[in-house]
Amino acid sequence: MISELFSMTVxxxxxxxxxxxxxxxxxxxxxxxxxxxxxxxxxxxEGQMLLGAFAAFYIxxxxxxxxxxxxxxxxxxxxxxxxxxxxxxxxxxxQGISGIGFYLFGLGLSDLLFQKLMxxxxxxxxxxEIDLPLLSDLPxxxxxxxxQNVLVYIAFALVPIAWFVLNKTTLGLKIRAxxxxxxxxxxxxxxxxxxxxxxxxxxxxLSGVAGASLxxxxxxxxxxxxxxxxGFIAVALVYFGAWRPWGVMGGALLFSLVxxxxxxxxxxxxxxxxxxxxxxxxxxxxxxxxxxxxxxxAPSALTRPFARAE
Amino acid sequence: MANSSPxxxxxxxxxxxxxxxxxxxxxxxxAVMLAVLRVNPLEAYAALWDGAFGSKNALxxxxxxxxxxxxxxxxxxxxxxxxxxNIGGEGQMIVGALMGTLVGLxxxxxxxxxxxxxxxxxxxxxxxxxxxxxxxxxxxFNVNEILSTVMMNxxxxxxxxxxxRGPMIDPAQAExxxxxxxxxxxxxxxxxxxLVPTRLHLGALIAVILAFLxxxxxxxxxxxxxxxxxxQNPDASKYAGIKVKRYIVLALVLSGAFAGLAGVxxxxxxxxxxxxxxxxxxxxxxxxxxxIVAALFGQLHPIGTIPASILFGGLLVGANKMxxxxxxxxxxxxxxxxxxxxxVVSSEIWRKRRQRRRxxxxxEDEAGPPQDADEQGKNGSQTEVAV
Numbered sequence: 001m002i003s004e005l006f007s008m009t010v011x012x013x014x015x016x017x018x019x020x021x022x023x024x025x026x027x028x029x030x031x032x033x034x035x036x037x038x039x040x041x042x043x044x045x046e047g048q049m050l051l052g053a054f055a056a057f058y059i060x061x062x063x064x065x066x067x068x069x070x071x072x073x074x075x076x077x078x079x080x081x082x083x084x085x086x087x088x089x090x091x092x093x094x095q096g097i098s099g100i101g102f103y104l105f106g107l108g109l110s111d112l113l114f115q116k117l118m119x120x121x122x123x124x125x126x127x128x129e130i131d132l133p134l135l136s137d138l139p140x141x142x143x144x145x146x147x148q149n150v151l152v153y154i155a156f157a158l159v160p161i162a163w164f165v166l167n168k169t170t171l172g173l174k175i176r177a178x179x180x181x182x183x184x185x186x187x188x189x190x191x192x193x194x195x196x197x198x199x200x201x202x203x204x205x206l207s208g209v210a211g212a213s214l215x216x217x218x219x220x221x222x223x224x225x226x227x228x229x230x231g232f233i234a235v236a237l238v239y240f241g242a243w244r245p246w247g248v249m250g251g252a253l254l255f256s257l258v259x260x261x262x263x264x265x266x267x268x269x270x271x272x273x274x275x276x277x278x279x280x281x282x283x284x285x286x287x288x289x290x291x292x293x294x295x296x297x298a299p300s301a302l303t304r305p306f307a308r309a310e
Numbered sequence: 311m312a313n314s315s316p317x318x319x320x321x322x323x324x325x326x327x328x329x330x331x332x333x334x335x336x337x338x339x340x341a342v343m344l345a346v347l348r349v350n351p352l353e354a355y356a357a358l359w360d361g362a363f364g365s366k367n368a369l370x371x372x373x374x375x376x377x378x379x380x381x382x383x384x385x386x387x388x389x390x391x392x393x394x395x396n397i398g399g400e401g402q403m404i405v406g407a408l409m410g411t412l413v414g415l416x417x418x419x420x421x422x423x424x425x426x427x428x429x430x431x432x433x434x435x436x437x438x439x440x441x442x443x444x445x446x447x448x449x450x451f452n453v454n455e456i457l458s459t460v461m462m463n464x465x466x467x468x469x470x471x472x473x474x475r476g477p478m479i480d481p482a483q484a485e486x487x488x489x490x491x492x493x494x495x496x497x498x499x500x501x502x503x504x505l506v507p508t509r510l511h512l513g514a515l516i517a518v519i520l521a522f523l524x525x526x527x528x529x530x531x532x533x534x535x536x537x538x539x540x541x542q543n544p545d546a547s548k549y550a551g552i553k554v555k556r557y558i559v560l561a562l563v564l565s566g567a568f569a570g571l572a573g574v575x576x577x578x579x580x581x582x583x584x585x586x587x588x589x590x591x592x593x594x595x596x597x598x599x600x601x602i603v604a605a606l607f608g609q610l611h612p613i614g615t616i617p618a619s620i621l622f623g624g625l626l627v628g629a630n631k632m633x634x635x636x637x638x639x640x641x642x643x644x645x646x647x648x649x650x651x652x653x654v655v656s657s658e659i660w661r662k663r664r665q666r667r668r669x670x671x672x673x674e675d676e677a678g679p680p681q682d683a684d685e686q687g688k689n690g691s692q693t694e695v696a697v
Contacts, residue, residue, distance in 0.1 A: 043397075043456065047648070091656040096395045096456045100602060101651030108645025109343075115639040116347055224641070228589060232460045239457055275472035282461045282468075289453045298454075 008140075014264050015144045018257035019152065020218060024049070024210040024227075025252035026155040028234035029241070030162045031206030033248055036238050037166060038199040039179040039301035040088055043099020045207045046231030047106020048077045052211030054110040057222035058117060060124045066216055070151075073212035074205045080106065081204020085197040092305035103231075111224040118222070126220035127151055151209070151217040158206075162245040175199060179299035182306040192306045207231065233285075240285050242296040251288075255281045328661065329607045332653035333621075336646045343645070344638060354636045361631025362624030368631075370508030374580060376623030378403070378572035378594070380517040382601025383608060383615040384524045385441075385568030390610050391528060392561030393541035398444060398459030399569040399598025400590040401466030402437040406570020407577050407593065408473060409436030411584050414496045414577070415478070422499030429500075430516075430574050437570015438563045440466060445562030449555035455562065463598070467590045474586045492585035502579040513575030517619075520568070524612040537561050572597060596644070600626070603647045606654045622647065 028045050035042045052073035060069035084102055087093045127149035135146040166172040177185040178195045186192050210231070215222045233255060241247025258281045262274045341351035362372050382399045389396040396402075410433035417425050444458035474491040483490050502511040528534035539547045540557045548554050576593070577584055586592055604622045608614030625647070629640030 041456075087652060087656050091659050092662075093652070093655040093658060094395075096397070097390075097602070097606065098652050098655045100397065100599060101648045101653075101655065103648065104599060104603070104651060105645050105648030108641045108643065108648060111641035112343075112347075112639050112645060115641065225589070225591070229460075229464055233464075236457045236461060239454065273472050273476060275468045275475065279465050279468040279472075282464045286447070286453070286458055286461050289457065290447060290451045293452045 010264060010268070012140060012143055014257070014260050016147070017263065018253065018260035019144060020148055021256035021259050022249075022252040023152050023155045023213045023218065024230055025234050025237060025255060026158060026249060027206045027210035027213060028231055029237040029248040029252055030158050030245055031203035031210070032235055032238045033162060033241075033243060033245060034166070034175065034199040035203040036302055037179045037243055037299055038175045038196050039182060039299055039304060039306070040196055040200055041095045041099065041235070041303045042081075042084060042200060042203050042207075043096055043232075043235060044080065044084055044102025044106065045099075045203075045210075045234055046227055046229070047103040047110075048080045048204050048207035049211035049214070049227045049231045050106045050110040050225070051080060052077045052208030053215035053226060054113055054211070054222055055208070056212030057124060057215040058113070060126075060216045061118075061122060066124075066127055069216050070209060070212050073208035075208070077204040077206070077208020077211070078201050079204070081201035081207075082197075084204065085200040088200065088305065089193050089196050092307060095303050095305075107225060114222060114224055121221055121223055123221050124216055126215075127217040149217050151213045155213070156249075159245045159249045166245065176299075178306075179301050182301050182304075186306070186308060196306075207234075210234070233282075236285050236289075239298070240288050240292075242292060243299065251285070254284070324664070325609060325661070328657045329609065329618075329650075329654050332657055333607065333650055335653050336649040339649055340642060340646045343642065347638065349636050349638050354632050354638050357632045357635035358625065358628035360628070362628030364631075366506075367508055368627065370506065370510040371627045372620060372624040373510050373514045374623075375595075375626045376604075376619040377511075377514045377517050377575055377579070378597035379601045379604045379623055380521060380615055380619035381572035381575065382569045382597055383605035383619055384517075384521055384612055385437075385565035386602050386605035387608070387610040387612055387615055388524065388528065388537065388568075389441075389561045389565035390605065391541050392537040392557060393544070394445070394448065394558055394561045394565070395456050396441060396444075396459055396562060396565045396569075397456055397599075397602075398441060398462045398566065399572075399601050400594050400596070401459070401463035401598070402440045402566040402569035403573035403576070403594045403598050404466040404470050404590065405440040405573070406433035406437035406567075407573030407584055408470060408478075409433055409570070410574035411493055411496075411577050412478070414500050415493060418497070422497075425500055426502065426578060429578060430571060433570040433574030434567045435570070437573065438567035440570065441566015442559060442563040445559035445566075448562070449558040463590060467588075470584070470586050470593065471588060474584060478584070480583075490585070491588075493583050496578065496582045500578060501582055502575065509580070511575070511579035513579040516575070518616060520571075521612045521616050524568075528612065533557075533560070569598060569601070572601070595626070600647060603651050606651060 028049060032042055032045060055076040056069035056073040059072040060066050080102065087098050088095050129147050129149055132146040136142040138146065166175065174185065174190050174195050177190060178192050182192045211227065214226060219226070237248050237251040240251035258277065262277045265272055265274050265277065344351040344354050361368055363369055382403070385399070386396060410429035413429040413432045414425055417428065440462055444455045444462055447453035447458050448455040471491065474493060478493050479489065480492050480494040482494070483492060502513050504511055505515065528538065536547070536552050536557050537560065539552060540554050544554050584593065600622055604618040605615050607622070608618035625643045629643040632638050633640050
């Protein structure tokens, strides 16, 4: 039975779904990267994802328009980001704990709306696969990389874009300055508050899309607590990836490939305790945190509210 | 507390008023949400209240729900006072419960009370280990405890699923095709005694007693003072000769231990077995998170966490009645809990501002060292030191 796992079709299946499953981690992780580079830990990602997932699903279900669903998820995520920005920037609240508050809020509200507005689990026809011309005809790689739905392509395209914005633009410089030394940035005329509002709202928006990618592209259902910890992992991936978009992508792929492998193990009925397999990436993340924390420095002002000295 | 100044009772008054205001604000937003869902908020809240406190049984259920919240909350008040953010209550409950259950399933020839005591110790230890790992990682490897506790939650869930599907599965279920992932039922001798003819069990009483012990620990022992000092100002603490790393680990160990105990009370007092639906909340009922809400509402004070836990336990129980009477899903309460957390944490800014003003005022008379003042002026003791 184990040998089945190594047949070509199964391997291709594992890799293809691994790429696909990386999508929510990528959106949420890239969004979180922006927030953390500016010094704000958004621990409410999970809540934003759940509300985004619900908004996207409900809109897609009622209007039949998937893109409207994505827009709705973005709006909901941005709105939550806006509130979170007010709480963490203006009210200078403890970011870790308030993030748990936002998580519980999103968890409860998405469940409430789901039960009130839908009541039963329904399915939508989500984004379907798009074969990229020529590329999808490549042997093996074509199926794995170039026959995915549009949200997958966008997620991976975000990685170089985020890298470019953070490292090669004035905006990125401001974000990093605010995250490393807000006092210095402030004295140079950069508005710490405005930069952080921007990154937190951007993070919320992308978390919303992450939720949408689950509910109308990957799974095509909405269920209560359907993210089941995925948003928290996305936060950890930012540490894992050392606050760099490419690193976040590496971590996202690690988690998604293990998930994919575990799903296939179940599908094929291979008697490996899959619970143990699922545990591995978490353990690995902790080990990576231990190994890298001495070499890679977090943004200096991370989790520190900024108040101009009086 | 002998030389109480007028300012002190005044500030205590505000300290209590802030979370209550935060709670009322959350209820108000909840009322708006209910109105949007075309439900009469008054009717919904009346059902909520009635379901939580309206009868002897309701009250007993509320106290049953409050028990894990209080235990987790006690741990949270220790760790947050030590400036260690323990998000790992869910995992610590699970591991504590697993260890406690193992004791009950294997020590069949022992007297019931002895097994219960051992199971509680095992749960305490299990939670302590699960909290201690992130503690060591934070203190000695500089790994952010928020992340590591979240990871430990996920690992604990998988551990539970693995054990309940495999090694710990009820032998009867192992025979069946359904293979429900649950352990065998604990024998009757191992059940926590009921206090009154309801479902209220001894665990509630134990939790209240522990609350007073945690109070003594935090404010009447050197260890507690040091945990708080490290939380207040690690640099000054180090300078004063406190082994900061050791107290960071201790804060998480204790925090986890109380959550582990909460897990054991769920098994020995409520369910009499462990069963998993694959998720953490399926076992914990999210008490690992809601305990944070209760502790924050109780001002991170062990005694304050008692009424706070009863309140939030009541909300959880009352939510079921609300669901039956006005068809509002109990998920509303989860959302409101989240708002309470956000409001309470946000309101800290007023406390800090008040404290700063007070320090500035005190500083004009005499330059007192602010760093060894305890508890961020939560009992107004900043003034005590400065004056």
